[in-house]
Amino acid sequence: MGEAACRVAAAAGYVNAGTVEFLVDAERRFYFLEMNTRLQVEHPVTEMVTGLDLVREQLRIAAGEPLGYRQADVTWKGWAIECRINAEDPFGGWLPSPGTITGLRAASGPGVREDSGAYEGYTVPRWYDTLLAKLIVWGADRPTALARMLRALGEYQVVGVRTTIPALARIIAHPDFRAGRLSTALLERILPALRPSEGRFASIAVIAAVLAEYERGRRPAPAAAADGAPPSRWRWSAPSGWSRP
Numbered sequence: 001m002g003e004a005a006c007r008v009a010a011a012a013g014y015v016n017a018g019t020v021e022f023l024v025d026a027e028r029r030f031y032f033l034e035m036n037t038r039l040q041v042e043h044p045v046t047e048m049v050t051g052l053d054l055v056r057e058q059l060r061i062a063a064g065e066p067l068g069y070r071q072a073d074v075t076w077k078g079w080a081i082e083c084r085i086n087a088e089d090p091f092g093g094w095l096p097s098p099g100t101i102t103g104l105r106a107a108s109g110p111g112v113r114e115d116s117g118a119y120e121g122y123t124v125p126r127w128y129d130t131l132l133a134k135l136i137v138w139g140a141d142r143p144t145a146l147a148r149m150l151r152a153l154g155e156y157q158v159v160g161v162r163t164t165i166p167a168l169a170r171i172i173a174h175p176d177f178r179a180g181r182l183s184t185a186l187l188e189r190i191l192p193a194l195r196p197s198e199g200r201f202a203s204i205a206v207i208a209a210v211l212a213e214y215e216r217g218r219r220p221a222p223a224a225a226a227d228g229a230p231p232s233r234w235r236w237s238a239p240s241g242w243s244r245p
Contacts, residue, residue, distance in 0.1 A: 001030055008035055017058035041084065044115060044136045048080035079145040080138045083153065083168045085116075086130040090167035090191075098126040103159030107152035111138040111145075124161050132163065146178055167191060 005020035012035075019040045022030040043054050052074070061067060087097045104120045116133030118124075124132070137152055139145030153169045171177050174190045183189075 004030070004032070008032065016061045017054060041131075041134065042082050044113060044134060045080040045082050048113065048136055048138045049076045049078055050074055051077070078138050078140050079142045080136060081145045081149050081172075082134055082136045083149065083172075084131055084164070085133040085135055085156065085158070085168070086164045087124045087132050087161045088130050088164050089162040090164050092162075094164075096126065096130045097162035098124045099161045100124070101158060101160045103157065105155070105157040106133070107135060107155040109148075109152070109155075111148055112152050113137070118158075132158070143178075146172060 001020075001022050004022070008020050009018055014035075014037065016037075017039050019036045019038070021033040021036070023033050024030045039054055039058065046052070047054055057067070087099075088094050089097050100123045101118060101120055104118065106114050106116065108114075113136040114133055115136070118132045124130070133156075135149070135152055135156060137145055137148040139148050150169060150172050153165055153172065156165055158165070170191060171186075176182075176186065176190055
């Protein structure tokens with residue numbers, strides 16, 4: 001897959017950091033899915049096992065500097081795993097869980113890395129991606145990395161919003177995940193207890209609609225333009241944080 005990814009980038013004449021994604025079937029045949037012309041959220045995994053700063057390298061290349069090493073110079077050491085900690089309710093259909101973080105204790109220790117901008121007192125909004133943090137661990141081998149991640153997830157505490165931490169811990173501890181029996185049906189197979197109850201989505205949708213209408217009613221109507229043109233319906237419908245005073 002690595003060689004195929006390089007051929008894709010070369011055929012497109014692409015220069016700089018990029019990610020080529022594939023799907024793999026049960027016979028381990030792989031198929032091209034897409035190419036993202038950027039780093040992925042999971043780039044810390046590569047950084048942990050290679051010791052390279054990929055963000056720095058992409059900025060250097062964008063500034064016109066040559067890549068400072070060859071493929072043969074890149075060596076892998078150990079095993080790394082990343083978990084995305086999102087403000088979502090895994091017991092409620094993975095719906096977003098906006099609100100204010102009233103307590104936060106990140107995991108730490110040898111081989112543990114956290115990439116995050118969240119802090120105690122931070123308000124998780126409803127308008128954007130729910131990602132709070134990326135928790136990455138490194139170990140000399142996969143069992144060590146798995147044990148370290150399970151310990152780190154147990155240490156990580158977020159109060160005030162629901163997070164994906166309980167689901168992540170269950171996945172990491174499950175025998176199928178530990179044995180590498182992975183597929184696109186993994187969550188349906190190992191997390192059946194996290195499916196939402198009947199009618200839960202309907203009630204949540206009603207509550208969300210009422211709150212949205214309430215907030216829309218609280219905002220003053222935008223003034224007409226200087227030339228007498230009617231106000232922009234886009235500005236009226238957009239969240240208040242997106243419009244300029």
